[in-house]
Amino acid sequence: xxxxxxxxxxxVTEIAxxxxxxxxxxxxxxxxxxxxxxxxxxxxxxGRGRYVDDITLPGVLHVAFVRxxxxxxxxxxxxxxxxxxxxxxxxxxxxxxxxxxxxxxPLAWVPPGVNVNNPEHWPLARGAVKHxxxxxxxxxxxxxxxxxxxxxxxxxxxxxxxxxxxxxKALEGAPYVxxxxxxxxxxxxxxxxxxxxxxxxxADVVVERRVVNHRTAGAPIEPRGVLADYRxxxxxxxxxxxxxxxxxxFLAILLGMSEERVRVIAPEVGGGFGSKLQVYxxxxxxxxxxxxxxxPVKWIExxxxxxxxxxxxxxxxxxxxxxLKRDGRITAFHVKIIADFGAYxxxxxxxxxxxxxxxxxxxxRMPALQTDIIGVFTNKxxxxxxxxxxxxxxxxxxxxxxxxxxxxxxxxxxxxxxxNFIPKEEFPAELPIGVVYDSGxxxxxxxxxxxHLDLDAFRREQEELRAKGIYRGIGFSTYTEICGLAPTxxxxxxxxxxxxxxxxxxxxxxxNTGAVTAYTGTSPHGQGHETAFAQIVADRLGVDPAVxxxxxxxxxxxxxxxxxxxxxSLAVGGEALARCANKIAEKxxxxxxxxxxxxxxxxxxxxxxxxxxxxxxxxMTLAEVAGAAYLxxxxxxxxxxxxxxxxxxxxxxxxxxxxxxxxxxxxxxxGKVRVVRYVAVDDCGNPINPLLIDGQVHGGIVHAIGQxxxxxxxxxxxxxxxxxxxxxYALPTAAELPSFExxxxxxPSPVNSMGVKGVGExxxxxxxxAVTNAVIDALRPLGVTYINMPLTPMRVWEAIQQAKGGVTx
Amino acid sequence: xxxxxxxxxxxxxxEHELQxxxxxxxxxxxxxxxxxxxxxxxxxxxxxxxxxxxLDGKPVKSCTVLAVQADGAEITTIEGMASDxxxxxxxxxxxxxxxxxxxxxxxxxxxxxxxxxxxxxxxxEAEVRHALEGNLCRCTGYHNIVxxxxxxxxxxxxxxxxxxxxxx
Numbered sequence: 001x002x003x004x005x006x007x008x009x010x011x012v013t014e015i016a017x018x019x020x021x022x023x024x025x026x027x028x029x030x031x032x033x034x035x036x037x038x039x040x041x042x043x044x045x046x047g048r049g050r051y052v053d054d055i056t057l058p059g060v061l062h063v064a065f066v067r068x069x070x071x072x073x074x075x076x077x078x079x080x081x082x083x084x085x086x087x088x089x090x091x092x093x094x095x096x097x098x099x100x101x102x103x104x105x106p107l108a109w110v111p112p113g114v115n116v117n118n119p120e121h122w123p124l125a126r127g128a129v130k131h132x133x134x135x136x137x138x139x140x141x142x143x144x145x146x147x148x149x150x151x152x153x154x155x156x157x158x159x160x161x162x163x164x165x166x167x168x169k170a171l172e173g174a175p176y177v178x179x180x181x182x183x184x185x186x187x188x189x190x191x192x193x194x195x196x197x198x199x200x201x202x203a204d205v206v207v208e209r210r211v212v213n214h215r216t217a218g219a220p221i222e223p224r225g226v227l228a229d230y231r232x233x234x235x236x237x238x239x240x241x242x243x244x245x246x247x248x249x250f251l252a253i254l255l256g257m258s259e260e261r262v263r264v265i266a267p268e269v270g271g272g273f274g275s276k277l278q279v280y281x282x283x284x285x286x287x288x289x290x291x292x293x294x295x296p297v298k299w300i301e302x303x304x305x306x307x308x309x310x311x312x313x314x315x316x317x318x319x320x321x322x323x324l325k326r327d328g329r330i331t332a333f334h335v336k337i338i339a340d341f342g343a344y345x346x347x348x349x350x351x352x353x354x355x356x357x358x359x360x361x362x363x364x365r366m367p368a369l370q371t372d373i374i375g376v377f378t379n380k381x382x383x384x385x386x387x388x389x390x391x392x393x394x395x396x397x398x399x400x401x402x403x404x405x406x407x408x409x410x411x412x413x414x415x416x417x418x419x420n421f422i423p424k425e426e427f428p429a430e431l432p433i434g435v436v437y438d439s440g441x442x443x444x445x446x447x448x449x450x451x452h453l454d455l456d457a458f459r460r461e462q463e464e465l466r467a468k469g470i471y472r473g474i475g476f477s478t479y480t481e482i483c484g485l486a487p488t489x490x491x492x493x494x495x496x497x498x499x500x501x502x503x504x505x506x507x508x509x510x511x512n513t514g515a516v517t518a519y520t521g522t523s524p525h526g527q528g529h530e531t532a533f534a535q536i537v538a539d540r541l542g543v544d545p546a547v548x549x550x551x552x553x554x555x556x557x558x559x560x561x562x563x564x565x566x567x568x569s570l571a572v573g574g575e576a577l578a579r580c581a582n583k584i585a586e587k588x589x590x591x592x593x594x595x596x597x598x599x600x601x602x603x604x605x606x607x608x609x610x611x612x613x614x615x616x617x618x619x620m621t622l623a624e625v626a627g628a629a630y631l632x633x634x635x636x637x638x639x640x641x642x643x644x645x646x647x648x649x650x651x652x653x654x655x656x657x658x659x660x661x662x663x664x665x666x667x668x669x670x671g672k673v674r675v676v677r678y679v680a681v682d683d684c685g686n687p688i689n690p691l692l693i694d695g696q697v698h699g700g701i702v703h704a705i706g707q708x709x710x711x712x713x714x715x716x717x718x719x720x721x722x723x724x725x726x727x728x729y730a731l732p733t734a735a736e737l738p739s740f741e742x743x744x745x746x747x748p749s750p751v752n753s754m755g756v757k758g759v760g761e762x763x764x765x766x767x768x769x770a771v772t773n774a775v776i777d778a779l780r781p782l783g784v785t786y787i788n789m790p791l792t793p794m795r796v797w798e799a800i801q802q803a804k805g806g807v808t809x
Numbered sequence: 810x811x812x813x814x815x816x817x818x819x820x821x822x823x824e825h826e827l828q829x830x831x832x833x834x835x836x837x838x839x840x841x842x843x844x845x846x847x848x849x850x851x852x853x854x855x856x857x858x859x860x861x862x863x864l865d866g867k868p869v870k871s872c873t874v875l876a877v878q879a880d881g882a883e884i885t886t887i888e889g890m891a892s893d894x895x896x897x898x899x900x901x902x903x904x905x906x907x908x909x910x911x912x913x914x915x916x917x918x919x920x921x922x923x924x925x926x927x928x929x930x931x932x933x934e935a936e937v938r939h940a941l942e943g944n945l946c947r948c949t950g951y952h953n954i955v956x957x958x959x960x961x962x963x964x965x966x967x968x969x970x971x972x973x974x975x976x977x
Contacts, residue, residue: 037904044912045900047847047887051913054846144841145832221851221859221947222913270849270913271947303852526911526948691907695949699910702950726856726945734951735942739934763950 031535031545032754035691038531039545049268052225052240053300060227061090063286063299064147066137066154067308068129071165071379071719072177073158075127078137083150088142090293092154095126095136098288102256105344106279108246109351111497116187116375119178121344123281123288129158130177130343131379132721133308138285140297163719167340167376168317177343177377184377186341187350191357192370193432199332199368203323207405212788213393215315215340215713216706217723218386219731220525222270223301224310226283228290236263236556237287242272243279243563244523246347246500248555250279251287266553269525273703274385275310276525277565278347282309307724312713313386315340316353316393320401328409328416332368335360335397339375342382349384350375351498355566356390358482361431362398363442363657364420369433379719385565387703388764391481396789399477399769403776404785413773414450417478418443428652428750437480437655439757441683441747446478448745449659449681458663466781471666472676473778477770480657483758484571484751486650503649504568505559506577508537508584510642512630514623516541516548518581521561522573523553527760528692529569533577535688536754540581541588541622542608559645567758570688571654575752580646585610587642588625594635595620595628654749654757658682660701662770666778671797673709673775679741680766684759685749693759694742700763701740706732708771712790779803816880820845821889829876836860838876839886847887847916851945858944861917861924862886868924870917870943887916890923898961899923908957910948918944922958931962 043049080092104120120126125136137154141147162175170177170184177184200206227238235257241247244264252259269276282299290297301310316339323332339353357371371394406416422429424441431437458474465472485491488501505521518537522529529552534545541548551557564573589603592610596603602613611619620628628634629642663677680697687693710730714722723729748755768789775791776784783803787795813828820843827842839845839862850872851859860872863885890897899919902908909915918941925932925940932940937958938951946954 038907040912041904041909044909044915045887045896045903045919046891047845047916049912050846051849053840053850144837145830219947220911220913221857221945222849222911223851269911270851271911273947303854303857528910695907695910695953698950698952699948700950703947725854726852727854731945731947733942733945734938734955737938737951739955740950740952 031538032688034535034689036531036535036545036689037691038528039534040528040530051222051268051270052227052238055227055238055267057227057229057296060296060298061140061142061293062144062147063289063297064139064151065135065282065305066139066151066156067305068125068132068134068136070129070158070160071132071163072161073129074161075125075129075136076157076159079155080137083139083153086146086150086153088146089139089150091140093124093138093289095122095124098122098124101254101288103254105281105284106250106347107345107349108347108499109497110499111189112494114187114189116345116350117178117181117185118345123285131381132719133305133381134343135281135309138289140289140293163379165378165380165715165717165719167338167378170376170378171338171374177379186345186375186377189354189373190370191433193434194368196332196334196368196370200323203331204326205324205405205408207322207324207401207408209320209401209404209786211318211320211397211400213314213316213318213396214789215383216313216386216711217307217713217729218273218275218310218313219729220271220273220275223303223306224276224280224282225300226286227296227298228287229296230291230294234261235287235291236265237283238265238267239283240269240276241266242269242276242523242525242565244553244555245521245561245563247279247283251284254284255288255291263556265556266523272525273387274313274389274565277385278311303726304724307729308721309381311346311382311384312342313383313389314393315383318393318397320397322401322405324405324409326409328406328411328419330364330366330420333360333366334370336372337374339373340378340380340383341375342378342380344382346382346384349382351496352383352385352390353393354390354496355482356394358435359391359480360394360398361433362395363422363440363478363480365422367432380715387700388761389566391761391765392704392768395477395479395765396769396772400772400786403773407780407785413476414446417446417476435482436652438652438749438751439747440480440655440657441745442478442657444745445657445681445683446659448743449661449679452679452741452743453661469668471668471778473664473666473774473776475662475770475773475775475777477660477766477773479766480655481762481765482653482655483567483761484650484654485566485568486572487652488649500562502562503647504573504576505561505645505647506573506580507558507645508580508643510584510622510626512626514543514621514626516543517551518548518577519551519558520573520577521559522564522569523561524564524569527569527696528689532570532688532692533574536574536578537581540578540585542605542610543622567760570756571749571752571758572650574688574756575650575754576646576648578754579648580644583644583646584642587644588622590638591625591628591634592620595633650751652751654685654751656682656684656757656759656762658762658766660766660770662767662774664771664774664778666775666796668782668800671793671795671800673791673796675705675738675771677738680763681743681745682759682762683745683747684762685757686746686755687744688756693744696759697742697763698740700761701767702732702737703764704767705737705771708768708789709791814877816876818879818882818884820884821886827876831875831877833876834872835874835876835879836871839871845886845888849913849916851913856945857914858921859914859917861920861944863920863924866927868921887919890919897923898965899958902957902961902964906953906957906960908949908953914944914946918946918954922961925958926962926965930965934959
């Protein structure tokens with residue numbers, strides 16, 4: 001054992017050498033597609049990861065925020081005198097102290113031709129608070145516990161103002177969240193194609209639904225956290241963020257600093273799920289405070305703060321209307337979405353329902369389709385991207401409406417899907433709304449799903465169980481999604497209105513010994529980029545992934561990047577890295593050709609060596625190539641060294657798809673739903689690492705099962721948050737869930753050279769309608785046709801009573 | 810702030826004597842005073858289990874124990890699970906089975922699972938799921954965590970079985 005307190009050093013050294021031993025093992029010639037266990041894990045399973053709260057600096061000061069207990073109020077006065085007198089307290093700041101910010105927090109989505117009402121939103125409230133948890137003041141001191149004590153001593157006098165929490169009521173008129181607009185409506189936006197009126201006129205039946213997709217929390221297990229160190233004119237910020245590059249840009253702008261003076265590092269990040277895709281007021285405040293006090297300043301969020309003030313997701317009320325012919329073919333689909341944005345626009349808030357509109361056709365041919373979106377302010381925490389971001393909502397709307405159509409038309413739910421699938425011959429498929437699906441084979445995914453299920457046996461078993469009082473149901477969801485957020489032409493200022501380009505960057509540096517450091521502009525927070533990206537680079541350079549280190553999440557090292565969200569890392573960032581590694585390989589071939597007196601086109605990478613085609617003994621390893629490159633033994637006119645940078649942007653998004661089935665048991669006496677079985681077939685193109693794909697799918701499914709059955713951010717009519725902790729906000733645990741059955745089909749994307757698509761959100765996009773449809777399938781014999789999520793025992797029991805004609809509260 | 814009191818802790822086999830505020834949580838003593846940052850904090854209501862450690866051999870949530878309550882106790886944290894360069898079978902299984910993504914819940918998850926295996930070396934899947942009910946993970950959907958715990962149990966009992974064969 002070691003002498004170090006806590007006794008760890010010896011083991012760590014040993015484990016590091018055990019990892020190194022792995023490097024000696026004979027490597028397969030191809031690493032892409034292998035279920036390589038993760039390079040990230042040795043440090044994480046031994047407690048040696050470094051998250052923001054694990055980092056400290058000499059003299060660091062701690063922050064506690066004073067947050068509004070009121071949902072809507074004018075701030076009459078703030079008395080911080082008692083707090084300031086407590087020992088160890090350095091400062092108490094309020095909004096007025098931050099007058100030197102160059103502007104309010106950013107909204108980065110400004111669609112051409114659309115006016116979005118956008119109130120000023122400051123890191124610390126100025127004059128009024130708009131939701132419970134809105135920060136009003138910040139206490140800074142030497143001790144974590146002492147600043148919390150002092151925050152209790154800050155006396156804020158509020159004059160309560162009228163509150164609105166129901167988005168439909170909010171659209172009817174006063175009270176207004178932001179009086180200056182004279183409305184709670186933020187904006188309207190529509191996306192349509194085809195002749196809607198003709199489509200409905202042609203329909204034999206029209207099915208309507210009010211689909212409530214309730215508000216949920218991202219709930220990464222690591223809450224937010226920021227450490228900022230302003231020192232001699234430069235600012236370094238460590239933040240639990242998904243978007244260090246965006247954060248650096250906005251910190252520089254808001255603090256009035258030159259961008260090169262600001263460095264943002266996303267260290268180990270403990271999950272994000274969209275909730276860390278943000279430029280938060282707390283991040284800006286901590287950086288500002290470090291500059292103001294000329295001391296390092298740290299804020300680590302508590303869970304109850306996270307539940308009040310980290311942006312939330314979903315919260316859409318949709319009115320769906322689907323026209324169909326008697327044979328089940330869809331003739332028209334219209335959706336009106338009322339999207340509850342909460343109290344402010346955050347970085348991308350208005351874009352979230354819009355992302356759903358891009359896939360409102362699902363996997364189906366819809367000759368006429370229109371999505372009308374109305375954004376609404378309420379006195380609740382703002383919403384923004386949470387895993388899936390608009391696409392789970394859209395898929396839910398489509399899939400539950402289609403199931404009801406099948407029931408009304410007397411069709412099997414799978415048959416109605418097959419009759420509407422966009423056939424594989426039509427890909428790339430341009431939809432009436434202008435979106436082009438890159439690839440798809442929906443029949444193949446559904447066929448594969450059915451290989452896992454014996455539906456005839458299931459239906460027999462369902463009847464037998466029903467006779468015993470157990471209501472078993474099966475629900476399906478066939479989905480596609482839009483991800484790999486990229487083409488600037490579509491997403492950027494001239495298109496959808498995001499004020500950014502959506503390329504991605506990569507830089508590959510081969511060291512003297514042939515070891516490789518590769519930089520990506522993406523910023524993972526659990527996905528496993530260090531492994532998957534190393535596999536991609538290793539194959540292209542003929543080395544083992546163990547000697548390829550992937551550097552991410554640090555604006556001070558690699559090139560400018562566009563971060564991680566929208567399942568874009570692999571399809572955009574991975575492809576950029578592949579192309580960058582290809583550049584290195586090309587240079588390596590030229591160097592080998594020069595040194596072997598052969599033509600560059602005769603050099604091939606084979607068994608870990610760049611060798612002359614037909615003469616495998618005449619060749620060089622990457623280490624030898626690097627040696628030559630750094631000794632300037634390169635062809636005339638070529639630069640020495642072995643390092644390349646790539647910026648790459650695809651021509652289109654990628655569109656993963658799949659077919660999911662969920663089996664549930666419902667207890668009609670209590671309304672309790674239990675997931676018995678879950679089968680998922682997903683198609684994310686060519687697999688890079690199957691372990692990581694399955695992991696993403698599992699987690700995605702549970703995120704959606706959580707929403708479907710347990711999780712709900714609940715505010716009462718006064719805007720008080722009822723679900724402020726993990727006691728009240730019910731994340732699924734291992735005990736409620738089964739193990740999952742996952743399978744894949746492979747339909748390579750034509751959009752990138754690797755044929756890959758994203759998979760980080762697929763499970764979440766697919767699963768909530770599968771669960772809901774399963775519950776409805778179980779309860780149709782009782783007359784239940786739809787229940788809005790979350791399908792809690794109370795809601796299910798009430799639906800059963802209502803269907804029976806009974807009266808419920 | 811009240812007068813600091815003295816606390817003796819034996820952590821991962823090493824003796825420590827600390828002067829602490831009586832209200833200092835054990836998790837903060839471990840993290841901030843002893844630098845053992847492998848133990849994490851994910852909530853403030855003892856729901857998430859990220860802070861799970863072993864206190865006198867039993868898994869406990871160290872955010873719910875005061876450092877003074879642990880006076881004289883034997884504590885194991887995630888940093889103490891590997892020994893002589895060998896990963897604990899649970900660590901090995903978590904790695905093999907991709908039972909972690911962001912890794913934030915992982916130390917607590919491993920400590921809770923170790924607590925289970927100490928009491929029940931051959932649990933069923935249902936028993937594993939029940940035992941991990943107090944530990945939240947947002948990334949993995951628990952599928953691979955459960956698999957890893959079952960695999961670790963098998964490898965452990967396999968190892969014990971082969972040792973006893975040798976002894977016989």
